[in-house]
Amino acid sequence: MGQRVAMTGNIAVANAMRQINPDVCAAYPITPSTEIMQQFSSFVADGLVKTVLVPAESEHSAMSACIGAAGAGGRVMTATSSQGLALMWEMLFIAAGNRLPIVLAMANRALSAPINIHGDTSDAMGARDSGWIQIFSENAQEAYDNLIQAVRIAEHLDVRLPVMVGMDGFIISHSIESMELLEDEAVRDFVGEYIPNRPLLDIQNPRTYGPLDLQDYYIEHKRQEYEAMKNAKSVILEVARDFSDRFGREYGLFESYRLDDAEVAIVVLNSAAGTVKTVIDALRADGVKAGLLKPRIFRPFPADEIAAALSGVKAVCVMDRADGVNAVGGPLFPEFRSALYDSNPRPMMINKVFGLGGRDLGLHHVREVFAELQTIAETGKIETLAEYITVRN
Amino acid sequence: MSNLKNWKELTPGAVIEEAGNAAEYVTGGWRTYRPVLDEEKCIHCLTCWISCPDTAVIVRDEKMTGFDYDHCKGCGVCADVCPKKVQAISMEQEGK
Known part of the structure; x- marks a missing residue:
């Protein structure tokens, strides 16, 4: 099997890229993902991969180069964060x-x-409706494992959609953790x-990419994209099964952690x-x-499975480390609440926006949330539907 | 729209597999004026052929033979560049 190593999330991800050995990697490094490209460019310079590295002049250009290279027929990867993802948005x-x-x-x-x-x-939530599959990772091991699985998911012929794999900036990208690096050949x-x-x-076989697609065909192609995103759910599970087997x-x-x-x-x-798991163990x-319930896949949104998992819970708090600034709550909240709408029984649900800009979430914050949920479960009453926590009031 | 493909029949990502099939997209319906060639006057200088912003001037064996009305949009450049001493192309209103 693999090797137990101490690595930051960024270095783990760069090693996943080394093992995947993509044909093309176009990027414009940005904090806190800079280290991914820094480490990966060393792998390129050392001849450990055959990747063509394209240092672009912006993230918009980086994603454009990725699109060109992928259209040409290459296996293509990149890395970014925050404003970089925002600048890629159109592409x-x-x-x-x-x-x-x-x-x-x-x-x-x-x-x-x-x-x-x-x-x-906030960066990922801004891209949630872009047609990309979104996978999230709790730690360096998950970021590494998810990136390797993402290649198989993206390239599956029933899917053929791009995939972004997230991990928390600095908290995971820059913290050294013990994790297992798989063997190069195995990856x-x-x-x-x-x-x-x-x-x-x-x-x-000359062909055209990106033609004008007006009233007569555009909606058919969007319907295909919708189908591909629906297909992604079973492909994600199929790839996960193979990953687990190996x-x-x-x-x-x-x-689901102690959710049954x-x-x-x-x-x-x-x-x-x-952090929440630690508090749960103490409360139990x-x-x-x-x-x-820690979502791994946010796109496609597994509404039915989420409803089945949360239906029997009395009170649920959806915690968002982003605010859509719709003045009702964070971006996860309406989707999770909507997923439970047809469930019977149905939990009472609240929302907390927390930790913006890297503000720490302490064990005491989580304990307070659970205490509030217990009160809601006992009284059947919600005092505050959505609010900020970890903020000075 | 009955002859158009449904979403299951189309290539993913709107990729067009057939090279050069833009010719099948008939755009002549945009025209309000049509160029008409007077074959008696034409000296086959082919200035119209060079100047056409589409590919709507049909040339065979180095001779101007007429217009592709499926793609001519009636811009009138051909009539304008036709030498003043020749004036073999006139613009006539559509629908008359």
Whole structure:
């Protein structure tokens, strides 16, 4: 099997890219994902990969180069964060609409203004409707494992959609953790050889990418994209099963932690899930039936599975490390609440926006949320539907 | 729209597999004036052929033979560049 190593999330991701050995990698490094490209460019310089590295003049150009290279028929990867992902925004839709299986490693970071380089998921939430599959990771091991699986998911012929894999900026991207690095050969065997679908460089069969698509065809192509995103759910599970068979670590659409008999539960992405698990263990020791649902896949949104997992819980808090500034709550909240709308029984649900710009989420914050959920479960009354926590009031 | 393909029949990502099929897209319906050639006057200098912003001037064996009305948009450049001493192309209103 693999090797136990101590690595930051960024270095783990760069090693996944080394083992995947993409044909082309176009990027414009940005904090906190800079280290991914810094390390990967060393791998290129040392001849450990055959990747063509394209240092672009902006993230818009980086994603454009990725699109061109993927259209040409290459296996293509990139990495970015925050403003970088925001600057790619226009091209993200073109990558998805052209059905190009680009894989993007994302160290999640707050968006300006005010300028902040630390971890929250505002960047990913801005891209949630771009047609990209979105996978989130609690720690360096998950970021590494998810990136390797992302290649198979993106390239599956029933899917052929780009995938972004997130981890919290700095909290995970820059913290050294103990994790297992798989053997190079095992990763190469898992991702397999890339067989491009209708590549531009197949010069015996000239074809056109990105034609004008008006009232007579545009909606048919969007309908295809919708179908591909629906197909992604079973492909993600199929790839996870193969990953588990080979390497032993299990992944699903989300992780349920002590959720089966839970009366109160928290939904939270990325590294904060680790903090919540610690509190749950302490509460369980005191007889409180607390649980966690940690979404791994946010796009496609696994609404039915989420409804089944949370239906029997009495009170749920959806915690958002991003605010859509709709004055009602964070971006996860309406989707999770909507997923439960037709469930019977149906939990009472509240929302907390927390940790923006990398503000720490302490154990005491999580304990307070669980205490509020217990009160809601006992009284059947919600005092505050959505609010900020971890903020000075 | 009944002869158009449904979403299951189309190539993913709107990729066009057939090279040069833009010729099948008939755009002559945009025209309000049509160029008409007087073959008696034409000296086959082919200035109209060079100047046409589409590919709507049909030339065979180095002779101007007429217009491709499926793609001519009636811009009138051909009539304008036709030498003043020749004036072999006139613009006539459509629908008359």
